[in-house]
Amino acid sequence: MAGIRIVNLSKEYRINGRKINALSDVNLEVEDKSFVTVVGRSGCGKTTLLRILCGLEEKSQGQIFFTNSKGDVTSSRPKLSMVFQEHRLMPWLTVGENMAFALGREDPKVRRRKVDMHLELLGLTKFKDAYPHQISGGMAQRVALGRTLCYDPEIILMDEPLGALDAFTRQNLQGEIVKLFINKQKTVVFVTHDVDEAILLGQQVVIMDKGRIKKQLAIGLPYPRRPDSERFFKYRQEILGAIMGEQGD
Template identity: 45%
Template structure:
């Protein structure tokens, strides 16, 4: 039995004067514990795919099968999601943003220690009482990651989580994502525009083109990855070639 299968996934958006085929038949097998990175040009359907997996959008056709059962609104995938922008609630402290998925009433005491240990893991020790406006963009995105991890989801969905960050913060958070991935035993699905980032983090890179999978490239390199090594460069060229329209 496959762990997570996506079969014939299609998504059609019906606009007033035209239809948009955002996904045109996606078939994918996702291995447990993998770090799947999805790359593709703007409009290729990356966000649509993640939103359907998160249950935020309904597919037009196709099925998602998790551990042998079909997913639907009553049986959603166990995911935590990080968006391109942190989307923190400005009136809640860092700790309460992280614990937002839990209902405040009846919040067990051990949730406080959960938030504290997540903050420690994310390099934000001591910031539990800070408010979102007191954080830098990189810190806010770490809190968003903490919120996605707080429910201990089996699958972490990341939609260009580092897209808005400067080069150095981005590199630092890439290293942290690799560390969290290796520590946590979770399955990651991340969208990025940055092919170098895809190669630094992914155990597999999926290239989406016009709502279809153009290529699925396994990356069998150890972490941390050396972008100067020959295999890294060869794989980078392979991903770039798959992305190329010519």
């Protein structure tokens, strides 16, 4: 059980002496077992935020705390896992082996049981012995999701995991991610540049612009959501307005 509290987080990069403020004074509360989507234009700092959260990148300033279900700061670091836009499966391992890999040195019987369970859950049983190059992009991303679920983290960070998929596959997987979230009760931070995807998935939508959080919006719609409802339309307008803002480009 874990949430995240981000306090005054900033990140600067330097390229040839030129300073880039990838994140400026970001404050965000991700409650335990909540689904937060982060949406914004390319280059607004979404990936940097996730990379800092999972420890792949150093922050420049600010603090990151992990919290328990009551919202109190804990000293223990929760189990955390990241899903990327590219599946990052190991090409020399089968689908089943890729998923088992996440289970490390667990007892072989337990490993087999967990892998089989997640293969079943994600409709991958038939592909257990296939290699990554033998399956479609959507299937591979499903395997990447399965691998993460086998690892069983408390917090899942997703960086545009559906970004490379065709619209139809994407829609299917969006639905499945919502179902998984409801059943598995994980804390999720999901990054996307797709406004509809942000509203379909998130209980909270965080809108980023030029390294800052511009707006945060609670989405008061029950799952599964329909993009053609009037309230959905209103959220879309509000988010697009915040992203396009003054610049209107």
